[in-house]
Amino acid sequence: MKPKILFIMHMPPPVHGASMVGQYIHDSELINASFDCHYVNLAVATRLDEIGKGGWNKVKGVLKKLMEVRNAVKTVKPDLVYITPNSAGAPFYKDFITVMMLKMMGQKIVMHFHNKGVATRQNRWLDNWLYRRYFKGVKLILLAEALYEDVKRYVKREDVFVCPNAIPEISMAKENMASKIVSASNVSNDNRVPHILWLTNIMKTKGIMEYLSALKILNDKGVKFQADFVGGLTKELAGDEFDDALSMTGLNGCCTYYGPKYGEEKSVFFRKSDIFVLPSYTEAFPVSILEAMVFGLPIVASNVGGVSAEVEDGVNGYLLGGNQSVMLNTFRPNPREIAEKIETLLTDSTLRQRMGEAGREKFEKEFTLEVFEKRMAEILKICV
Structure with missing residues (x-):
């Protein structure tokens, strides 16, 4: 029995x-x-x-x-x-x-x-x-x-x-990894502007304001990027407030909000992205990071909750806030640290490729x- x-x-x-x-x-x-x-x-x-x-x-x-x-x-x-x-x-x-x-x-x-x-x-x-x-x-x-x-x-x-x-294997993810490896070795792609992906609800507790401040730091330095925002608006930050925040920071030209996406529509954004960010105040074990790993994206995320089990600092991404995971809801990501980690990845396509491959391998082994x-x-x- x-x-x-x-x-x-x-x-x-x-x-x-x-x-x-x-x-x-x-x-x-x-x-x-x-x-x-x-x-x-x-x-x-x-x-x-x-x-x-x-x-x-x-x-x-x-x-x-x-x-x-x-x-x-x-x-x-x-x-x-x-x-x-x-x-x-x-x-x-x-x-x-x-x-x-x-x-x-x-x-x-x-x-x-x-x-x-x-x-x-x-x-x-x-x-x-x-x-x-x-x-x-x-x-x-x-x-x-x-x-x-x-x-x-x-x-x-x-x-x-x-x-x-x-999470289950996502359709076309492996093919997407292979195409990125080819692109990274192709000199003609050096002028392509890298895409940074935010894929979670637009909430202050997800670190959205600190992230926008980090993007402003990069934009003011002349670093080229396209920041894509995918996720639902919330009571914490309505659509008008988000638009105002983009205008105040001068990011309208390099940031685009697409709203919530699901299934294949969501996969499209993973496929065209080069970096995934999640600068949250608190998390347990975000599935969005696993999805980014499937598509071979290097991660920049807060070291809160169980995120350190997904992201190995310096291996498949960077952990914000040091090596000690934060349990209490007191962590606030530092915009300058976010900007520093993102800039490192934006300016080094080989590093992005290496970290992305490490993340994909970690996913296949553990998740x-x-x-x-x-x-x-x-x-x-x-x-x-």
């Missing part, structure tokens, strides 16, 4: 990192062949803009989901419950109820964290009290070793497993779906 596992996890819609990983697990031939798998979709929201919002309908949805989980446990009688809860804030309080209900029902639990934030709230007396009960007696899966700092007050290291996220499924299956076997 194969061990029974009840997977309580987010699956699309909406589409985000945790829900896509949930879909990969659900569709994994290896995991479904190794275990007797049963699934409950933990998602209450159906659109990204619904995440984090309250209201009576959301409360009813949460209560309905609790009953669904309770009934699934009674029906399946699993040997292990796998759950992808939140780590902080209002979503944590919601998931705390689910986890405690599972414990009261005598379930063996492994929690898979796709976010962080415990360390930012552990000094609040209520959160501290809840965390001590939340983490007691469970196993924990993290996306990167560096993220253990976020939970080490509550979880022993021997109860923690590391399983980085993964493919095949590697992810094997790691996850091994972890689940140990937890059962």
Whole structure:
């Protein structure tokens, strides 16, 4: 008899990192062949803009989901419950109820964290009290070793497993790498203006203002580049405010905003880009960096959360802020450091090629779906 596992996890819609990983697990031939798998979709929201919002309908949805989980446990009688809860804030309080209900029902639990934030709230007396009960007696899966700092007050290291996220191979990515290698060796391409790609929502907490300041430094020095912005506008920075910021910094001629893109439309921007940037204040394990690695782009990113597991400083990109990963939401990227790292890459096509190839190799070794499924299956076997 194969061990029974009840997977309580987010699956699309909406589409985000945790829900896509949930879909990969659900569709994994290896995991479904190794275990007797049963699934409950933990998602209450159906659109990204619904995440984090309250209201009576959301409360009813949460209560309905609790009953669904309770009934699934009674029906399946699993040997292990796998759950992808939140780590902080209002979503944590919601998931705390689910986890405690599972414990009261005598379930063996492994929690898979796709976010962080415990360390930012552990000094609040209520959160501290809840965390001590939340983490007691469970196993924990993290996306990167560096993220253990976020939970080490509550979880022993021997109860923690590391399983980085993964993404499927992207169509034409290898062909794109090969064409870039040819272009880099072709002298006639030396006059081509390199493209820098921003691919995330336009938010202050993603470091957008510091990034614009860095681009102004480069523009004032006469460094040639084209900066492409792909991502949704948010309440943090509306369209008019973003346009005003470009005008004030004199970047209108070398910066273009394209809005959010998905699927093949998004791949087009990766294919035409030369450098990928993500100067965020906080991250856990951004999938966008993995996508950039697939297309052989050198990375310039803040050393926050688990980013250092994706980017090796000086190997496949540069880490902003030094070698110590930042757990708390206090990191602010330095525009001059951003500009310095980008200029180094803009002015050296050979370095861009070498770092891009290193990133692609790292992806194939560590972040493919095949590697992810094997790691996850091994972890689940140990937890059962």
